[in-house]
Amino acid sequence: MNSEIIQNLRSDIDELDKQLMALVEKRAQLVLRLSDEKKQLGMTEYDPTREQAIIERLYQEFKPTFSQSEIEAIFKPIFKASLRIQQA
Numbered sequence: 380m381n382s383e384i385i386q387n388l389r390s391d392i393d394e395l396d397k398q399l400m401a402l403v404e405k406r407a408q409l410v411l412r413l414s415d416e417k418k419q420l421g422m423t424e425y426d427p428t429r430e431q432a433i434i435e436r437l438y439q440e441f442k443p444t445f446s447q448s449e450i451e452a453i454f455k456p457i458f459k460a461s462l463r464i465q466q467a
């Protein structure tokens with residue numbers, strides 16, 4: 380039945396969303412560890428060159444599916460949240 384398919388697909392999407400957030404959280408923990416190392420070396424937390432390189436690399440890998448501006452729209456808030464956590 381169609382509504383059952385919709386329910387199952389939504390359930391799969393909900394599970395993937397949860398996994399995505401768990402990965403974003405795991406990423407933030409790595410950024411936090413990196414931030415500690417950077418502080419010890421006297422490096423600044425914000426590194427726009429590195430952020431741009433990440434977006435460019437992901438764009439090269441996923442460009443059949445996502446535009447560069449879509450990848451930016453996904454990742455810039457992740458970078459911003461990472462910096463907030465670093466500065467907390």
Ligand SMILES: C=C(O[C@@H]1C=C(C(=O)O)C=C[C@H]1O)C(=O)O
Nearest residue numbers: 410413424425426429430458461
């Ligand atoms: C993690 C770093 O620090 C900051 C956070 C980044 C991120 O979330 O990927 C990237 C660059 C920096 O603004 C880094 O320098 O690699």
